[in-house]
Amino acid sequence: MSVILVRPRASGGLAAHVDQEKHELAAAGVDVREAPVQIQDRPHLLGDLRTVRALRQCVRAAPQPVAVHAHGLRAGALSALALPRRGPVLLAVTLHNRTVGSSLVRTVGRALLQVVVSRANTILAVSPDLAQDAERAGARDVRHAVVPAPERSGGSGDSGASGDVPPGGDRAVGTAAAADAVVVARADGASTTHHGADEGTGTDTVLEVLVVARLAPQKGLHDLLDAAALLRDGAPLRIRVAGDGPLHRELAARIIHEQLPVELLGRRDDVPALLDAADLMVSAALWEGQPVWLQEALRAGRAIIATDAGGTRWVTGEAAQLVPVGDAPALASAIEHHRSSGVRRAAEAASRHRAAQLPTASDMVRQVSQVLSLDRER
Structure with a gap:
């Protein structure tokens, strides 16, 4: 089984989390690859159409069976549009940020969430309010996302x-x-x-x-x-x-x-x-x-x-x-x-x-393996 990661154009903690997931899954022996797309912050019709097409091609080219893990609302929505509504490809979406801004921006955010909910098998939420939003939108399986701090080296303030x-x-x-x-x-x-x-x-x-x-x-x-x-x-x-x-x-x-x-x-x-x-x-x-x-x-x-x-x-x-x-x-x-x-x-x-109670990278791998059904493949 192969896993395709889809990330938004982001830096900081979100990017570090995706990097950590990719590294840890690979270390656990998973065939993990990153989709060759750049998800922009704002809608762009032609760009989004190209992204959907590229995601479809990426899924077809990956060794079967395939699971997709998209990070962020827009990455999740575009991944949902790229996959058949019913089919063998599992889709998990991690919601990382709250949609803020004008009433138009919030309306678009709600529409994107509906697209995600219509296709995603599992939604992972990094906060209680995002989990509640997904549940209100009708998501079937909503879970608390495991987001461990990456390890640092050196210093008594070390994360390790x-x-x-x-x-x-x-x-x-x-x-x-x-x-x-x-x-x-x-x-x-x-x-x-x-x-x-x-x-x-x-x-x-x-x-x-x-x-x-x-x-x-x-x-x-x-x-x-x-x-x-x-x-x-x-x-x-x-x-x-x-x-x-x-x-x-x-x-x-x-x-x-x-x-x-x-x-x-x-x-x-x-x-x-x-x-x-x-x-x-x-x-x-x-x-x-x-x-x-x-x-x-x-x-x-x-x-x-x-x-x-x-x-x-x-x-x-x-x-x-x-x-x-x-x-x-x-x-x-x-x-x-x-x-x-x-x-x-x-x-x-x-x-x-x-x-002593904080999640570890192993906890994250365990959760991702469960929601993407990787455990049954190993």
């Missing part, structure tokens, strides 16, 4: 098992990578250079908060800045945001104008070291699937505050303090609560406990 912090263990602070110089915009428009461990990192003197997020509207970063403004005149605080994106200029201008204790670090490749150097992890997202970086934070044994958005609760379980989406005062209050080292130690223990 070797990076877990043992119960009761102290975390390393101020590693060389985290101590890299970071240029920070100041309120007076000048620039200054900070080093990760020189301002009481890991102590009650300066509460070090880390956010890992693309600088995009979905991540709720203006709510984060609202919370920072509420905390600005209290005890010392530093919020570091690792990530880049279209809101960088807008957020930087606001940080300077309001003299907020927030640093935009830009894109970073040393997230495990940044986790080591922080006291508290925060996610202010308006919507999330199953955020990989929060899985990394759990495995690193860190205290976590997050908005109760999308599939976040599926990742954190009872380990994180969850606050309502868009509620900056609640976010600020939760951060203030975690100034207590005792509160953080209890939260770190909860994270380590939850980390």
Whole structure:
């Protein structure tokens, strides 16, 4: 049996997840191949027709029997159109993102979901709201998608098992990578250079908060800045945001104008070291699937505050303090609560406990094998 993966044009966590699935299935001895198509973000009649034709040819050319796993709503809909309504080819579709935008965009999204539901044997959803949408649309088999964090190498914030912090263990602070110089915009428009461990990192003197997020509207970063403004005149605080994106200029201008204790670090490749150097992890997202970086934070044994958005609760379980989406005062209050080292130690223990329950790559392979009936072929 062969498996054809169909992916949208995407980067970040979605692309990493598809890469991981392809690698793990191949390692398990599955004949897995990627469809030679690029699914665009928006409808394009001629382009979509070419995609459907290419998918049909790909299915015909693959060793029989064939199963198709499409990632994303448009990839799923185009795959559904490429396959016969009734036939031997199994189709699983993983829904990764909520359809947002104008009423027209949402209407198109609902229509695409109906196309997916009409043909897919199984729908995997990365969050409860996406699962509910699929069920309301009439999907026959809807399941919670297994989305494990890919393993990293090195650092006590490592996503792999070797990076877990043992119960009761102290975390390393101020590693060389985290101590890299970071240029920070100041309120007076000048620039200054900070080093990760020189301002009481890991102590009650300066509460070090880390956010890992693309600088995009979905991540709720203006709510984060609202919370920072509420905390600005209290005890010392530093919020570091690792990530880049279209809101960088807008957020930087606001940080300077309001003299907020927030640093935009830009894109970073040393997230495990940044986790080591922080006291508290925060996610202010308006919507999330199953955020990989929060899985990394759990495995690193860190205290976590997050908005109760999308599939976040599926990742954190009872380990994180969850606050309502868009509620900056609640976010600020939760951060203030975690100034207590005792509160953080209890939260770190909860994270380590939850980390042991997180899904693994083997769990993902097991789920995909089940929904695509690969187990019967091996």
